[in-house]
Amino acid sequence: MSFVPSPIPFAADSGPSRRFCVAPMMDWTTPHFRYLARVLSRRALLYTEMVTTGALIHGDTERFLRHDPSEYPLALQLGGSHAGELAHCAKLAQQFGFDEVNLNVGCPSDRVQNNMIGACLMGHPDKVAEGVAAMIAATDLPVTVKHRIGINGRESWDELCEFIETVAAAGCKTFIVHARIAILEGLSPKENRDIPPLKYDWVYRLKQAYPHLEIIINGGIKTFEDCHEHLAHTDGVMLGREAYHNPWLLADVDTEFFGEPAPVTSRHDALRAMFPFIQQELDRGVYLTHMTRHIMGLFLGQPGGRQFRRHLSENANKPGSGLEVVEQALAKVREPELITES
Numbered sequence: 540m541s542f543v544p545s546p547i548p549f550a551a552d553s554g555p556s557r558r559f560c561v562a563p564m565m566d567w568t569t570p571h572f573r574y575l576a577r578v579l580s581r582r583a584l585l586y587t588e589m590v591t592t593g594a595l596i597h598g599d600t601e602r603f604l605r606h607d608p609s610e611y612p613l614a615l616q617l618g619g620s621h622a623g624e625l626a627h628c629a630k631l632a633q634q635f636g637f638d639e640v641n642l643n644v645g646c647p648s649d650r651v652q653n654n655m656i657g658a659c660l661m662g663h664p665d666k667v668a669e670g671v672a673a674m675i676a677a678t679d680l681p682v683t684v685k686h687r688i689g690i691n692g693r694e695s696w697d698e699l700c701e702f703i704e705t706v707a708a709a710g711c712k713t714f715i716v717h718a719r720i721a722i723l724e725g726l727s728p729k730e731n732r733d734i735p736p737l738k739y740d741w742v743y744r745l746k747q748a749y750p751h752l753e754i755i756i757n758g759g760i761k762t763f764e765d766c767h768e769h770l771a772h773t774d775g776v777m778l779g780r781e782a783y784h785n786p787w788l789l790a791d792v793d794t795e796f797f798g799e800p801a802p803v804t805s806r807h808d809a810l811r812a813m814f815p816f817i818q819q820e821l822d823r824g825v826y827l828t829h830m831t832r833h834i835m836g837l838f839l840g841q842p843g844g845r846q847f848r849r850h851l852s853e854n855a856n857k858p859g860s861g862l863e864v865v866e867q868a869l870a871k872v873r874e875p876e877l878i879t880e881s
Contacts, residue, residue, distance in 0.1 A: 554681040555612035555638045557713065557755050559766070559796045560584040561789070562779035563616040563641070563685070571820070572783065572833035573610045578812045579789035582797045585613050589643045591656060592619030592628045604635045607816070614639035616685070618646065618656040620663075625670040626677035633678045640674060642667070644686035647721040648728045658721035661690045664702040668709035675710040683713040685757070688741050689720040699741065703749060713753040715777055716742045732780075743772040763788075763795055770796075784836045806837050807874055810865070818862050827864060831855040834865075843872035 561576055563586035573585050590603050615637040619625050632640040646657030660667050674682045688699055719735040737759050746754040756769045757777035766776045787806055793799040803809045817830055831851045838844035850868040
């Protein structure tokens with residue numbers, strides 16, 4: 540499928556393109572996965588894991604915000620609700636070189652609810668607006684919000700519109716919409732990603748109702764065919780689990796959605812491009828297994844892919860494991876040109 544521009548014009552502020560984004564995912568979109576994602580695509584907008592304002596203010600700020608410059612364009616996702624703390628962390632995002640700062644209003648876990656973080660904030664649009672206004676005043680970066688279409692008890696179309704209008708009035712121009720409600724009691728975060736039904740038509744309606752806003756759609760998107768269907772109605776798409784479990788999908792993003800050449804042409808080349816970074820991280824004292832767990836899906840469905848994953852699983856966690864373990868695993872997967880030989 541060839542590159543097709545979005546039919547919906549949006550005059551975005553200076554900042555990264557959100558036409559194709561990789562979602563923030565706890566324990567998954569770490570610097571090590573993001574490095575792989577950037578090897579595969581120069582144009583996909585990447586997001587960090589959610590970092591709470593408390594962790595940044597009272598914890599090891601440098602560790603939480605550490606990233607490789609090659610990861611740009613890169614957005615920092617914050618979890619929090621106190622306007623002053625959000626403003627402080629937005630300033631940190633700019634100081635550390637991020638391209639965007641995003642507020643999490645979608646995470647349904649009990650732990651974050653107790654701290655007034657995540658999807659529970661859908662019930663407090665004024666509080667979200669206050670935080671967004673403080674962030675906008677504190678930074679030159681684009682400030683965006685990622686949210687659900689509702690929460691249990693506040694799941695009507697009118698309540699969603701109230702949320703959008705209240706937060707937009709505070710200055711937010713970009714809304715990343717997970718097309719499910721969040722059930723705040725009785726479902727785990729994992730169940731909240733699957734059980735509430737997807738309502739893509741609601742996200743489409745948001746773009747129709749608020750054409751001056753940038754609307755990015757998220758939730759259950761797996762294929763480029765899905766992406767193009769959504770791009771006929773919205774300004775951008777955000778993929779999560781599919782991009783993580785099948786990262787090679789990202790290798791076609793630049794061509795498919797931006798009309799630009801792919802950065803790499805084989806999975807082998809992509810992994811070899813990571814070798815200097817892996818060695819650099821090993822030299823910093825990072826355990827190999829902390830990196831290899833994020834490359835397990837690179838050879839998904841390929842001959843030798845299972846042996847590749849098994850070798851990493853059985854050896855990367857051994858004391859002193861180094862780059863040679865990755866090289867040995869890579870040798871178990873045939874080069875592309877060998878696969879087609881008779």
